[in-house]
Amino acid sequence: MTPKTDTSALALLNWDAEVKKGEARILGAIKRLMIRQPFIATLLLGLIRTPVPSGTMGTNGKVLIWNPTWVNECTEYKLYFVMLHEVLHVLYKHHLRGKGLDQRLANNAMDYVINLIIVTLGGVLVWRGCAFLVARG
Numbered sequence: 001m002t003p004k005t006d007t008s009a010l011a012l013l014n015w016d017a018e019v020k021k022g023e024a025r026i027l028g029a030i031k032r033l034m035i036r037q038p039f040i041a042t043l044l045l046g047l048i049r050t051p052v053p054s055g056t057m058g059t060n061g062k063v064l065i066w067n068p069t070w071v072n073e074c075t076e077y078k079l080y081f082v083m084l085h086e087v088l089h090v091l092y093k094h095h096l097r098g099k100g101l102d103q104r105l106a107n108n109a110m111d112y113v114i115n116l117i118i119v120t121l122g123g124v125l126v127w128r129g130c131a132f133l134v135a136r137g
Contacts, residue, residue: 025072040084
């Protein structure tokens with residue numbers, strides 16, 4: 001075999017390991033959501049989870065794309081927050097809204113509303129890369 005083939009095979013093995021580890025972490029976050037927010041968590045179960053080689057995490061309402069490297073670097077609470085955040089985009093049908101608008105501005109506005117909802121639910125708040133549990137008041 002040529003070194004290029006060896007490198008490609010090694011990269012594929014690393015990718016598979018990252019995906020497997022990331023999927024386990026995502027399932028852990030779904031389990032935590034099932035305990036804390038069972039209705040919302042069931043929506044996650046209907047999404048097709050698809051690993052992608054770049055970016056972070058996102059959804060189009062049917063597919064949840066996620067970067068294994070990014071997922072594996074997240075803290076437990078940050079992953080919980082982001083999974084809750086993405087499923088709320090689905091719940092509020094944000095993938096259907098904002099057509100004809102500035103997509104970046106519309107997405108930022110929808111993200112802002114979702115983050116406020118998460119804080120209200122007593123989820124976690126991520127600020128400057130740090131996750132904080134938010135107590136219900």
